[in-house]
Amino acid sequence: xxxxxxxxxxxxxxxxxxxxxxxxxYMALVxxxxxxxxxxxxxxxxVALLIxxxxxxxxxxxxxxxxxxxxxxxxxxxTFHDKDGNLVWPRVYALADSAxxxxxxxxxxxxPDYDNPxxxxxxxxxxxxxxxGFIPAERRFFGSVDGQPVHFxxxxxxxxxxxxxxxxxxxxxxxxxxxxxxIVTVVGTTVGMVSGYFGGAFDIWMQRFVELVLAFPQLPxxxxxxxxxxxxxxxxxxxxxxxxxxxxxxxxxxxxxVRGKTLALARIDYVRAAMAVGAxxxxxxxxxxxxxxxxxxxxxxxxxxxxxxxLESFLGFLGFAVKPPLISWGLMLQxxxxxxxxxxxxxxxxxVGFVLVTVFAFNALGDGLRDAIDPY
Amino acid sequence: MALALVNSFAPPLRHDHDGxxxxxxxxxxxxxxxxxxxxxxxxxxKDISFQLYRGETIxxxxxxxxxxxxxxxxxxxxxxxxxxxxxxxSVDYDGSNILTFSEKARRKLRGDRISMIFQEPMxxxxxxxxxxxxxxxxxxxxxxxxxxxxxxxxxxxxxxxxIPDPEARLRQYPHQLSGGQRQRVMIAMAxxxxxxxxxxxxxxxxxxxxxQAQILNLIRNLQTELRMAVIxxxxxxTVVRKFSDYVYVMQHGEMREHNTTEQLFANPxxxxxxxxxxxxxxxxxxxLPEGSDVILDARGVRVSFMLRHxxxxxxxxxxxxAVDSLNLTLRRHETLGxxxxxxxxxxxxxxxxxxxxxxxxxxIYFDRQPIHGRSRAQMRPLRSRMQIVFQDPFxxxxxxxxxxxxIEEGLIVNGLxxxxxxxxxxxxxxxxxxxxxxxxxxxxxxxxSGGQRQRIAIARAIALEPEFILLDEPTSALDLxxxxxxxxxxxxxxxxxxxxxxxxSHDLKVxxxxxxxVIVMQHGKIMEEGPVxxxxxxxxxxxxxxxxxxxxxxx
Numbered sequence: 001x002x003x004x005x006x007x008x009x010x011x012x013x014x015x016x017x018x019x020x021x022x023x024x025x026y027m028a029l030v031x032x033x034x035x036x037x038x039x040x041x042x043x044x045x046x047v048a049l050l051i052x053x054x055x056x057x058x059x060x061x062x063x064x065x066x067x068x069x070x071x072x073x074x075x076x077x078x079t080f081h082d083k084d085g086n087l088v089w090p091r092v093y094a095l096a097d098s099a100x101x102x103x104x105x106x107x108x109x110x111x112p113d114y115d116n117p118x119x120x121x122x123x124x125x126x127x128x129x130x131x132x133g134f135i136p137a138e139r140r141f142f143g144s145v146d147g148q149p150v151h152f153x154x155x156x157x158x159x160x161x162x163x164x165x166x167x168x169x170x171x172x173x174x175x176x177x178x179x180x181x182x183i184v185t186v187v188g189t190t191v192g193m194v195s196g197y198f199g200g201a202f203d204i205w206m207q208r209f210v211e212l213v214l215a216f217p218q219l220p221x222x223x224x225x226x227x228x229x230x231x232x233x234x235x236x237x238x239x240x241x242x243x244x245x246x247x248x249x250x251x252x253x254x255x256x257x258v259r260g261k262t263l264a265l266a267r268i269d270y271v272r273a274a275m276a277v278g279a280x281x282x283x284x285x286x287x288x289x290x291x292x293x294x295x296x297x298x299x300x301x302x303x304x305x306x307x308x309x310x311l312e313s314f315l316g317f318l319g320f321a322v323k324p325p326l327i328s329w330g331l332m333l334q335x336x337x338x339x340x341x342x343x344x345x346x347x348x349x350x351x352v353g354f355v356l357v358t359v360f361a362f363n364a365l366g367d368g369l370r371d372a373i374d375p376y
Numbered sequence: 377m378a379l380a381l382v383n384s385f386a387p388p389l390r391h392d393h394d395g396x397x398x399x400x401x402x403x404x405x406x407x408x409x410x411x412x413x414x415x416x417x418x419x420x421x422k423d424i425s426f427q428l429y430r431g432e433t434i435x436x437x438x439x440x441x442x443x444x445x446x447x448x449x450x451x452x453x454x455x456x457x458x459x460x461x462x463x464x465x466s467v468d469y470d471g472s473n474i475l476t477f478s479e480k481a482r483r484k485l486r487g488d489r490i491s492m493i494f495q496e497p498m499x500x501x502x503x504x505x506x507x508x509x510x511x512x513x514x515x516x517x518x519x520x521x522x523x524x525x526x527x528x529x530x531x532x533x534x535x536x537x538x539i540p541d542p543e544a545r546l547r548q549y550p551h552q553l554s555g556g557q558r559q560r561v562m563i564a565m566a567x568x569x570x571x572x573x574x575x576x577x578x579x580x581x582x583x584x585x586x587x588q589a590q591i592l593n594l595i596r597n598l599q600t601e602l603r604m605a606v607i608x609x610x611x612x613x614t615v616v617r618k619f620s621d622y623v624y625v626m627q628h629g630e631m632r633e634h635n636t637t638e639q640l641f642a643n644p645x646x647x648x649x650x651x652x653x654x655x656x657x658x659x660x661x662x663x664l665p666e667g668s669d670v671i672l673d674a675r676g677v678r679v680s681f682m683l684r685h686x687x688x689x690x691x692x693x694x695x696x697x698a699v700d701s702l703n704l705t706l707r708r709h710e711t712l713g714x715x716x717x718x719x720x721x722x723x724x725x726x727x728x729x730x731x732x733x734x735x736x737x738x739x740i741y742f743d744r745q746p747i748h749g750r751s752r753a754q755m756r757p758l759r760s761r762m763q764i765v766f767q768d769p770f771x772x773x774x775x776x777x778x779x780x781x782x783i784e785e786g787l788i789v790n791g792l793x794x795x796x797x798x799x800x801x802x803x804x805x806x807x808x809x810x811x812x813x814x815x816x817x818x819x820x821x822x823x824x825s826g827g828q829r830q831r832i833a834i835a836r837a838i839a840l841e842p843e844f845i846l847l848d849e850p851t852s853a854l855d856l857x858x859x860x861x862x863x864x865x866x867x868x869x870x871x872x873x874x875x876x877x878x879x880x881s882h883d884l885k886v887x888x889x890x891x892x893x894v895i896v897m898q899h900g901k902i903m904e905e906g907p908v909x910x911x912x913x914x915x916x917x918x919x920x921x922x923x924x925x926x927x928x929x930x931x
Binding site: 275283 | 727730732752755756759760762763764766767768771772773774775776777785786789790820833836840
């Protein structure tokens with residue numbers, strides 16, 4: 001640009017510099033900024049893995065979650081060695097009574113059964129299942145080659161495989177979370193936008209109602225509402241009811257946030273400019289306010305999902321979320337209510353790990369998105 | 377591009393340096409700063425050298441993005457973490473290169489020997505501490521003095537910066553002070569330890585014009601009194617001419633030219649300097665055609681807001697009258713200026729005329745049709761004939777829509793143009809008429825600079841082929857040279873299309889260049905009204921006189 005010529009510069013000299021950082025769509029910009037945050041990307045990868053795992057839960061579960069074996073069996077560890085320490089294909093050894101007796105108690109000593117190794121492999125044939133509920137299949141992602149039971153995270157009191165149940169349970173837990181958050185988002189965003197944009201008497205009364213909902217003591221209400229439903233109700237009805245209760249108490253917060261955002265946007269210059277060209281309310285809401293509120297909503301969603309996952313595990317633990325034969329993380333944790341059980345069989349706490357990873361994954365993703373989503 | 381040619385207008389040493397002045401208090405050489413961004417780096421400042429001598433004021437001038445603030449922050453050591461100062465830069469203060477100092481040593485200098493005042497007095501004071509405690513803190517960080525002693529000194533400083541009733545101010549919080557008073561407090565804090573160097577980064581940009589003159593005079597008086605050296609960073613050439621001894625001109629992070637103020641203004645050498653000096657708004661509106669009829673007629677327009685005071689049980693309503701029964705007539709092809717300081721109600725009045733605000737009373741006729749009392753739906757048929765351009769081009773374009781969508785919206789809403797292809801054609805025409813290329817329809821607002829965005833906003837307005845446009849400070853967020861281009865554009869569009877403008881501004885220079893008539897407003901009332909030359913040359917009220925003086929003389 002250094003020039004001694006006296007000719008005036010072209011009127012758009014900064015256009016050239018602008019062009020270099022290019023013509024990018026909104027999504028491309030958000031993606032570029034999200035990629036920069038490693039926590040956000042970690043969250044994104046984990047969330048993707050969790051969702052894939054939940055969708056293909058039957059495939060990833062090494063065992064039939066309802067098949068029973070020895071109760072409270074400890075986790076089996078995969079090994080690459082045989083009895084003599086030679087390197088072999090991966091395998092696990094089941095525990096069995098050996099021929100030796102304990103010299104003090106005269107009880108048979110329990111040890112690995114080296115004579116009957118259970119060979120492990122990918123894409124093995126296991127117990128039959130129906131993928132998505134209707135495609136008959138028997139291949140499983142990982143398991144014993146010959147269909148013998150393996151328990152990487154041990155078994156619960158009925159001898160069911162904890163890992164398989166946790167993987168299957170992710171489906172219900174995530175399904176509840178996603179459905180609740182979906183309903184909360186749709187209701188909360190609609191109410192918030194209408195309330196914030198039109199204002200007036202509707203806004204005043206709606207906000208008082210929102211305050212009423214927010215002021216409810218939530219826990220007793222959950223317990224009361226879920227015990228309203230008869231114990232004999234079909235499982236899907238029960239599930240729907242749980243989702244309804246969680247949504248009914250969750251939308252208020254979301255609508256508050258969206259209302260605030262809408263209030264600010266409704267006074268911004270580009271909305272006034274749209275009014276000045278004669279745009280209708282509908283057009284202003286859908287073209288101007290909604291797309292700009294969305295960024296906030298998306299972040300709120302990723303923050304809200306973990307809170308619902310936590311709520312489900314908590315209510316499930318108390319026995320108020322999901323009833324057997326459905327499997328959810330919360331329900332699995334119900335078994336841990338007894339102190340002596342945790343002390344003796346700590347592996348049944350494994351679902352806590354799944355909850356932990358889920359909560360972290362969504363929070364990390366939300367954190368990354370929050371920074372990325374408003375690139376302007 | 378940067379062939380690193382030696383620019384003969386900007387050698388590393390000053391033109392007026394003859395050794396007679398002694399050694400400079402700040403000798404900055406080859407300052408280079410770049411910022412790490414994605415895909416590489418951005419060079420904000422390239423090879424800048426300047427010298428500052430005791431007791432003088434140098435000005436660093438340039439448009440936004442020229443690197444003048446980055447230069448100042450390098451001297452202060454206040455750059456962001458992403459900034460990298462090039463190893464060959466040096467800033468000698470009192471003989472030693474302060475860029476090599478540790479952070480601790482620099483902190484000792486900062487606010488003690490070298491102080492800075494910032495542009496935004498609203499956000500540079502902490503709202504939860506009193507004025508007094510903030511000044512006391514500034515003193516006690518650097519001096520081992522008792523609280524009582526520091527308070528005495530704080531009082532003395534507030535007297536020095538001429539704040540009325542300084543004793544009471546000490547116990548007040550920032551929100552209780554006006555913008556000008558806050559800037560005075562900032563100056564008091566900067567002077568607390570009698571610094572050798574004061575850096576003033578756009579100290580008056582956020583303030584009203586009449587306050588600007590007071591603040592700048594204050595800085596100058598204090599400078600003489602305390603024998604400080606001042607670096608004044610500004611984009612305002614009138615300020616430079618009045619207050620600085622030596623001027624450095626920057627563009628795109630490079631030094632274009634420097635010289636004594638007198639020499640630089642009399643005899644600018646570098647083409648950029650010449651362009652900058654020439655971009656002061658000039659010219660005047662073309663005369664009105666004979667017998668043009670009235671397009672907008674407002675009588676007794678009144679807008680008020682209800683403010684609630686007091687508690688729940690004793691509600692006290694106070695009415696704030698923002699626009700107090702004002703009359704206005706605007707003819708076709710005419711530009712009417714609406715001038716006043718911030719808070720004078722000019723924007724409220726303007727938007728009320730377009731019925732974007734609700735009025736409490738009065739009659740408004742647009743092209744002889746009454747529009748007062750019409751609902752939004754009833755206004756819709758007239759919307760395409762009256763348009764608005766806002767002050768801030770960053771908030772007036774929806775970031776989620778493409779340029780094409782933004783401009784096309786008005787055509788869709790008003791049912792103009794048969795079919796998509798015809799509308800797109802009209803969008804292109806409007807963009808070209810506003811001086812933008814017609815091939816940017818699928819791009820987003822964030823890809824454009826402030827001046828370009830303002831052109832897009834103008835294109836949105838003229839795409840509807842309106843007869844009247846409300847221009848709400850359309851140039852005040854823009855750089856000087858861009859401002860001149862926008863003024864030319866507006867004038868050209870008016871001649872081509874016979875537009876009528878209501879031009880809201882606080883900048884009388886722009887008003888003189890663009891308007892036929894002018895209305896001066898204060899506190900919601902009209903103070904003065906008349907042809908622009910009459911009002912500006914022979915102001916009848918003291919208020920107008922003050923505005924005129926501030927705009928054209930800064931004193």
